[in-house]
Amino acid sequence: MMVVSDLDDVFVPLPDDLLVNxxxxxxxxxxxxxxxxxxxxxxxxxxxxxxxxxxxxxxxxxxxxxxxxxxxxxxxxxxxxxxxxxxxxxxxxxxxxxxxxxxxxxxxxxxxxxxxxxxxxxxxxxxxxxxxxxxxxxxxxxxxxxxxxxxxxxxxxxxxxxxxxxxxxxxxxRETAWEAVMRIRWIRFTSYHGNFMLRSTDLLALPAVDCDKAYAMQLSLEETLLSTPTVYFQVALLYPSNV
Incomplete structure (x- = not known):
C-alpha cells in the first residue's frame, strides 16, 4: 500500500501503473x-x-x-x-x-x-x-x-x-455511451434539466450516458410556433464509442 499524506499538494506516486486492464x-x-x-x-x-x-x-x-x-x-x-x-x-x-x-x-x-x-x-x-x-x-x-x-x-x-x-x-x-454530446435543433429552449454540463447555450456534455438517464427541456413559445399547425425538432446524441 502507498500512502500520500500531503493533503495540500496531492500527487500520484505511480501515475502510469495504477490503472490495470x-x-x-x-x-x-x-x-x-x-x-x-x-x-x-x-x-x-x-x-x-x-x-x-x-x-x-x-x-x-x-x-x-x-x-x-x-x-x-x-x-x-x-x-x-x-x-x-x-x-x-x-x-x-x-x-x-x-x-x-x-x-x-x-x-x-x-x-x-x-x-x-x-x-x-x-x-x-x-x-x-x-x-x-x-x-x-x-x-x-x-x-x-x-x-x-x-x-x-x-x-x-x-x-x-x-x-x-x-x-x-x-x-x-449496463451499456454506456462515452464522451457524448447532445443537442436539440430548430426550437429555442429556455432551460435544461438533468445531470450534464451545459457546454454552450444548447450543447449538453455527457461524459457517460446510458438508458437510465432522462433529460427535460423547457421550450419557448414564439409567434412563429403559434401560427403553424406542426412543429418539428431534432435531438442528436453523438458519441464515439459505447460499451
Missing part, C-alpha cells in the same frame, strides 16, 4: 476487493480526506476518461472540499433559509466537476452515512458529469444489501 488483472483486482473489509477494520480515525482523494483519482483517470465510482460514508473533513456540519442547525428548518441546505456549500465540487467533464470522466456517488453527509455538495459531482447519486441512509446490509448489489451490478454492466 480487468481482463488481464482480474485476480489482482478481486484480491484487493476481498481485502478491503479487513484493511482498515481497526482504524479509529473518522476523518475523511475526500477532496484530496478525488483530486488523486482525477489525476489517474485524466489520461483515459471513464467513470469514477465514489463510496462515501462520512462528511468530508480534511483538505480540499472539507464541508461544515450545516444540516444539524434546526433553526434553519421552516425558514426562508432552509433552501440553502439544498445548495452546494463549497465551489470546489463544481470546479472539480468541470475539470472531470473536460477530461470525459463521469462520477457516480454511493452514500451510506447515518449522519449528515451534505449530499447537496457531493451530488454536484454527479450532476455536472452526467452521473448519478445512490443514497442508502443509515446503511444496513440486511436491509440495503440486495439493493446495493443490484444497483452496483447494473451500474457496472
Amino acid at each position: 480487468l481482463s488481464e488483472s482480474r485476480n489482482v483486482v478481486e484480491t484487493f476487493l476481498d481485502s478491503l473489509p479487513s484493511m482498515f477494520q481497526d482504524n479509529v480515525n473518522v476523518e475523511s480526506a475526500f477532496g484530496p482523494a478525488l483530486k488523486a483519482a482525477f489525476m489517474v483517470m485524466s489520461q483515459l476518461g471513464g467513470k469514477l465510482l465514489i463510496f462515501q460514508n462520512t462528511l468530508p473533513s480534511l483538505g480540499y472540499g472539507r464541508l461544515k456540519l450545516r444540516g444539524d442547525d434546526i433553526r434553519v428548518y421552516g425558514t426562508d433559509k432552509e433552501h440553502t441546505l439544498r445548495l452546494p456549500e463549497d465551489p470546489f465540487y463544481k470546479q472539480m466537476a468541470a475539470d472531470l467533464t473536460k477530461y470525459q470522466i463521469g462520477v457516480n456517488i454511493y452514500a451510506f452515512s447515518d449522519k449528515y453527509t451534505d449530499i447537496a455538495s457531493l451530488g454536484t459531482l454527479a450532476k455536472y458529469t452526467g452521473g448519478q447519486v445512490y443514497y442508502y441512509p443509515s446503511f444496513q446490509s440486511n436491509i440495503h444489501g440486495e439493493k446495493l448489489r443490484h444497483e452496483l451490478a447494473r451500474d457496472l454492466t
